[in-house]
Amino acid sequence: MTDEDSWTxxxxxxxxxxxxxxPGSKSITNRAYVLSALATAPTRVxxxxxxxxxxxxxGALAALGARSEETPGGGYLVHPLNPARIHVEETVNVVLGNAGTVARFTPALATLGSSPVxxxxxxxxxxxxIGPLLQALRDLGADIDDDGRAAPPFTVRGHGxxxxxRVDLDSSASSQFLSALLLAAPATEKGVTVRLVGGNPPSEPHIAMTLDMLRRFGATVDxxxxxxxxxxxxxSCPVYTVEPDLSTAAPFVVAPLLTGGKVRIEGWPSSTTQPGDYLRGLVTQLGxxxxxxEGGLTVEGGGSFSGATLDLHxxxxxxxxxxxxxxxxxxxSVITGVAHLRGHETDRLAALAAELSGLGADxxxxxxxxRITPAPMTAGVFHTYDDHRLVMAGAVLGLRIPGIDVENPATVGKTFPGFVDAWSSMVTA
Known part of the structure; x- marks a missing residue:
């Protein structure tokens, strides 16, 4: 580390x-917490x-009435939602940070209580x-005031x-809109039927993940x-074990293509709905x-490979x-199908074009x-825009380019608080 604001x-x-x-999958972890809060008995995650x-x-679930506690040996025991714990006359505050899953998965739960949230x-x-999701929740009977912003801050007034x-939903900007409605559906009075309009949602694997986890908690999904x-x-699901986060594993999986040698990622599941499992086929395609x-995934690379045209929708x-x-x-190389990345933690497409070009690539x-045309790259600052995935992208560049200073490495704590140490240990092992 050079200082607290950058990392070479x-x-x-x-x-x-x-x-x-x-570490464990963020997508699975937060879905498991929501379903545990809607269960009839505590769940050990x-x-x-x-x-x-x-x-x-x-924290959001606790504010809404679902307390949790750490368990011996790690993990959390999540208790069912108890909206009665929230006093009717109090305004409850849910802190979102920059967590898309929290912003999208928890508003429906606020309708189950009797307080403004x-x-x-x-x-x-x-x-x-988030606008299409808020409108869909209104269509299903939620009382939501966003003052016309279609974005936070907004207030959900619970009515028990x-x-x-039935509802039509445009989930083309984020598959999380659809997942949010489906995760909440078991707790509704009539259930939920969602018809997608406006184009296919990105990330079909995340939809499959939601459906699989609903079934594992006992819901029926058609x-x-x-x-x-x-x-x-x-x-009900007394114990739920979270898989390792395969998207977080991405920089480790691709590293041997740039360095030669081998990297083994422990605990890689033999069968999974995680989109990160795509990496196995990708690095094989690249050589x-x-x-x-049963113990994990091993990747060996030779240090050189050809470009590719990839649809990453x-x-x-x-x-x-x-x-x-x-x-x-x-x-x-050409990457297509990812227009929705402009609405993630930052406009990822603009950020990547600016930062990679700023270091010499075209x-x-x-x-x-x-569109990526390789060219000699040089040392410099790689700005990360408070985006955890960009910290990982900067680390990958550093494998071959001395002097890549990755800005604000702490932002990677969104998904892997120990990333910097784990990466440095891998490179110097």
């Missing part, structure tokens, strides 16, 4: 030979992610899309339940093309050797790391992606 990413001086364990976003979710967070969360019913139905249900056994969160990787290919953002 380490250069790989030799082929890698390292074993890495990444094992091996969850411990990060800012996960703690914000626990104010949702607000960092300035960045006020720029992230959410009627539910899907017919663009229509989803979840009836009322009494949820790496990949083996998966279903796995958009991998784009920052993949874009950095492709700057070192032997030929140009990277242009298009309407729905990036």
């Amino acid at each position: 990413a380490p250069v790989a001086e030799a082929p890698l030979d390292a074993v890495v364990r990444v 094992r091996a969850p992610l411990d990060s800012r976003d996960a703690r914000l979710m626990l 104010l949702f607000d967070g960092d300035e960045a969360i006020r720029r992230r899309p 339940g959410l009627p539910g019913g 899907r017919d093309g663009v229509e989803f139905h979840v009836p009322p249900a009494r949820l 790496a050797s990949v083996s998966l056994d 279903e796995v958009g969160e991998l784009t920052p790391v993949i874009a950095s990787l492709l700057c070192f290919a032997d030929s140009p 990277v242009k953002d298009t309407e729905d992606g990036l």
